[in-house]
Amino acid sequence: MNVNARLTTLLHALRCPVCAGEALAFEGEFEGVRRTGTLSCRQCSARYPLQDGIADFLPTGHPALTLAQLTGQWKLTATVYERLWRTRALSLLSGEAFPPAREIGLLLDALEPTFAEDGLWLDAACSTGYYGRPIAKRLLEQGRTASLVIGIDLSLAMLEEARAYANREGVAEAMLWLRADMSALPLAEATVRGIACGGSLNEYRDALAVLKEGRRVLQPEVGRYFVMNQLDPPLIVRAALSSMGGLTFFTRPRLDALFEAAGLHKVTAADYGKLAITVLKA
Ligand SMILES: C[S@@+](CC[C@H](N)C(=O)[O-])C[C@H]1O[C@@H](n2cnc3c(N)ncnc32)[C@H](O)[C@@H]1O
Ligand SMILES: [Zn+2]
Secondary structure (H helix, E strand, C coil): CHHHHHHHHHHHHECCCCCCCCCEEEEEEEECCEEEEEEEECCCCCEEEEECCEEECCCCCCCCCCHHHHHCCCHHHHHHHHHHHHHHHHHHHHCCCCCHHHHHHHHHHHHHHHHHCCCEEEEECCCCCCCHHHHHHHHHHCCCCCCEEEEEECCHHHHHHHHHHHHHHCCHHHEEEEECCCCCCCECCCCECEEEEECHHHCCCCHHHHHHHHHHHECCCCCEEEEEEEECCCHHHHHHHHHHHCCCCECHHHHHHHHHHCCCEEEEEEEECCEEEEEEEC
């Protein structure tokens, strides 16, 4: 019964990426963490497979990838990413002790107002679901039986890794994964209570388009958008990284201008060395 409530929340929010129709139907099994079937659009009859908790909204392939995005498609990257890099990244970027518990504490504090009711949360370009999992844990602890955290990424390997982590941590029931493009979200307007984006702003091909999409799906007033990203590295490093890998870096003024251009309003902003944490609302 709880599970159906989560499915209902999902179906209320989904929007067909082909025709923008907002009536998607589900056929199949959606029980506990056993979730396999087909989502189909009643308007244009496009179909999106759901396999063991991962729905594919890019069934005919993904958009052209930058090198950084391409490496994320590899199984090896997905396997070592969190253990070798993610848990140390913030200490390296900030130049101070920034253990995972401090980062996740900031994330959950920022999203606090969004937990007052059931709904949908988004782990944007989630990789292994580093932000989505603690949000799901929080929702489960609060007994939010109609809530769901959606992890979105272009990389199936990353989504599979995210699902494995979530299963091990016992939070998969409150999560679902979508293979989709953050710059063309399969979600309707004002359907998301909270968005968490760790690191990916530097990796998107079109960061402004992604932020505008976030603004479109975020609920006005109560909705919160938590963004953690890397600020401009020294010029020489930046030139090498962006020419090789398709990464983009922002100074704080450029970052603020980007948020404003997307129609997002700053709630709080704090920079620690090269690490920027910004909380926004629609
Ligand atoms: C830096 S990692 C994300 C890290 C993760 N959010 C975290 O906090 O650990 C970047 C991820 O963004 C994904 N990505 C890049 N561009 C994307 C897009 N347009 N839509 C969805 N995912 C994207 C890549 O596949 C990769 O897994
Ligand atoms: Zn459609």
